[in-house]
Amino acid sequence: MSELKPIFNALWRSKTGALLLIVQIAVTLAIVSNAAFIIHDRVSFLNQDTGLKAEDLFRFNLYTFGKNVDIAKQQEIDETLLRAIPGVADAVVINQVPLSGSGDSTNFHLKPTPQQSRGARAAFFMADENLLNTLDVKLEDGRNFEAADVVYSQGFDKTANVLLATRSYVNELFPDGDGLGQTIYLGDNPFKIIGIIAPMKGPWLDDEQADNVALIPQVMAAPFKRVLIRTEPGRRGEVMQQVEKVLLASESERVVSRITGVDKLLLEQTSQDRLMKNMLLVLITVLLLVTALGICGLALFNVGRRTRQIGTRRALGAKKSDIVRYFLLENTLVSLIGIVLGVGLALAMSDVLMRHYSLPRLDNWFILYSLAGIYVMGVLAVYWPAQRATLISPSIATRSV
Amino acid sequence: MLSMTNISKVYRSEMVQTNALRDFNFQVNEGEFIAVTGPSGSGKTTFLNIAGMLETYTGGTYQLDGIDVGRLSDNGRAELRNQKIGFIFQGFNLIPDLNLYENVEVPLRYRGIKAAERKRRIERCLEQVGLGARAKHVPAQLSGGQQQRVAIARALAGEPRFLLADEPTGNLDSLMARQVMELLENINKDGATIIMVTHDPELARRAQRNIQVVDGQICDFKLYQGGLEKQRAGAEV
Ligand SMILES: Nc1ncnc2c1ncn2[C@@H]1O[C@H](COP(=O)(O)OP(=O)(O)OP(=O)(O)O)[C@@H](O)[C@H]1O
Numbered sequence A: 001m002s003e004l005k006p007i008f009n010a011l012w013r014s015k016t017g018a019l020l021l022i023v024q025i026a027v028t029l030a031i032v033s034n035a036a037f038i039i040h041d042r043v044s045f046l047n048q049d050t051g052l053k054a055e056d057l058f059r060f061n062l063y064t065f066g067k068n069v070d071i072a073k074q075q076e077i078d079e080t081l082l083r084a085i086p087g088v089a090d091a092v093v094i095n096q097v098p099l100s101g102s103g104d105s106t107n108f109h110l111k112p113t114p115q116q117s118r119g120a121r122a123a124f125f126m127a128d129e130n131l132l133n134t135l136d137v138k139l140e141d142g143r144n145f146e147a148a149d150v151v152y153s154q155g156f157d158k159t160a161n162v163l164l165a166t167r168s169y170v171n172e173l174f175p176d177g178d179g180l181g182q183t184i185y186l187g188d189n190p191f192k193i194i195g196i197i198a199p200m201k202g203p204w205l206d207d208e209q210a211d212n213v214a215l216i217p218q219v220m221a222a223p224f225k226r227v228l229i230r231t232e233p234g235r236r237g238e239v240m241q242q243v244e245k246v247l248l249a250s251e252s253e254r255v256v257s258r259i260t261g262v263d264k265l266l267l268e269q270t271s272q273d274r275l276m277k278n279m280l281l282v283l284i285t286v287l288l289l290v291t292a293l294g295i296c297g298l299a300l301f302n303v304g305r306r307t308r309q310i311g312t313r314r315a316l317g318a319k320k321s322d323i324v325r326y327f328l329l330e331n332t333l334v335s336l337i338g339i340v341l342g343v344g345l346a347l348a349m350s351d352v353l354m355r356h357y358s359l360p361r362l363d364n365w366f367i368l369y370s371l372a373g374i375y376v377m378g379v380l381a382v383y384w385p386a387q388r389a390t391l392i393s394p395s396i397a398t399r400s401v
Numbered sequence B: 001m002l003s004m005t006n007i008s009k010v011y012r013s014e015m016v017q018t019n020a021l022r023d024f025n026f027q028v029n030e031g032e033f034i035a036v037t038g039p040s041g042s043g044k045t046t047f048l049n050i051a052g053m054l055e056t057y058t059g060g061t062y063q064l065d066g067i068d069v070g071r072l073s074d075n076g077r078a079e080l081r082n083q084k085i086g087f088i089f090q091g092f093n094l095i096p097d098l099n100l101y102e103n104v105e106v107p108l109r110y111r112g113i114k115a116a117e118r119k120r121r122i123e124r125c126l127e128q129v130g131l132g133a134r135a136k137h138v139p140a141q142l143s144g145g146q147q148q149r150v151a152i153a154r155a156l157a158g159e160p161r162f163l164l165a166d167e168p169t170g171n172l173d174s175l176m177a178r179q180v181m182e183l184l185e186n187i188n189k190d191g192a193t194i195i196m197v198t199h200d201p202e203l204a205r206r207a208q209r210n211i212q213v214v215d216g217q218i219c220d221f222k223l224y225q226g227g228l229e230k231q232r233a234g235a236e237v
């Protein structure tokens, strides 16, 4: 360590360049560690398990304009037709589509209104008894709903009185874990929890309660409906091409639109997150490059500025390795100071981000990774200039006056 | 202790080839004080650089204390230089970002001398050149003569057996030049062998032996027995 003292003193006596570099390293560390953390956060968000095989699911809108069409009856016919298309695993008319970014949610309570009781919000999907199979979500506990449970209505004139829900939702209402078989209320309409389904996401990934999902056996007849279809793996494309023809052949006074894969909807929903992730990646890369250039540039500048003293040092007995060592140690010193400041700056920045953008607290590992990365990058960046310095001949000492 | 046989040095650039030294034969004995004179461009610095292993030579053999310098690696030369040779340059070549203490310390660090011993030597050598009180100053705060004395202290701190000086007084006025010369004479008396390149005939005359380099060869060879006494007595040369 005593070796660092004269290097530090020399640095201190001509400090402008070094100070700028220290600031640059500190800022880079602060931004890179926070950005890397946000990227990591976004990547795990984007790669999370939705519980659904989005690549086998697609949806479309069905709008009936014919005034004389018996919509409720036609829905039954449609489902039968769709399920008969080769390659279709199952199909349902549904109120909203999972992972689509658009959905319905509501609060169920432990007691009917007007009594006050614990409530919790859930996204809900309404369809007939084929819903669970269409989603291809496992039943973990209890029973699935049957044809007899399904309520056909025009609106909310009557409601189903059973439902399935994810365990995380049921446990939010019944923290003791004994929710199966209990009755919860939407307003004063009772719903018995008859089954617990495997984890799945609702319509929104970016939702505090994205895991709270309820499935309700109810079909409302309405001119505008959504249809969700699951195909056998690899056959979605061919099925998507057929649905319009099949449906219009049965009843032509309607429009089929927005035939879209659920995976595509998911991508649309997360486009902001992917954009942010990519922009932060570019930012990190640019910052690291600029800092590497800064380190390399200052070292090159110093090699030029110190040509004579390097030659003199060689004349006084320095080996080439001593010269490389000098530059590496000098860079270490600058990096260390920059890193110490940068750690403080990173924490402060994380604090601001936490307060203003409700981001989670910066994981210290990311600071550690980033500073290790920046240090290694600095060593690499200084190595070439240092190597050039070793080419300076000791005879410079006598040849330049 | 130093022996050069048929040393030659050729500088090649794209256009020209310069024979800086040709069939250069030279012996130096332990304890000598040799002054090297000669016209500009004659090869004095080249000779000194080869003697100090700052440059390699093109042909011939050079032995230092029985070691064949031509067989040494770059590292080997650096080590030998560090252990046996002290340099004094015309341009002083102090490191501007280091204070006097740290400047004198440079060669000692390369030799791996322990901190306590370094401190002892640095203080002694700065004292010896009369700058003990200014250890914390940086070179820019000193006059040229003072800077050269620091450079001498730096050369002395390594306790070299061999001191090479290329126009050590070239940038100094005559008063300072004489101070530096006296310092060198004292160092020589303490046992170090000195080779000094100079343009100043008066200083050259104070050395024990003068050689003249002309056109890359030694052309004139004079030996002054007890040169110092003769000069003080005003003797003719
Ligand atoms: N690096 C080099 N490349 C090419 N030629 C060189 C180089 N160094 C010296 N020379 C040439 O070698 C010859 C001897 O140079 P040297 O520096 O030894 O002379 P000198 O006697 O020290 O001169 P001065 O008294 O001016 O210092 C000169 O002709 C010079 O131009």
Ligand SMILES: [Mg+2]
Pocket (backbone or CB within 6 Å): B044, B045, B046, B166
């Ligand atoms: Mg010269």
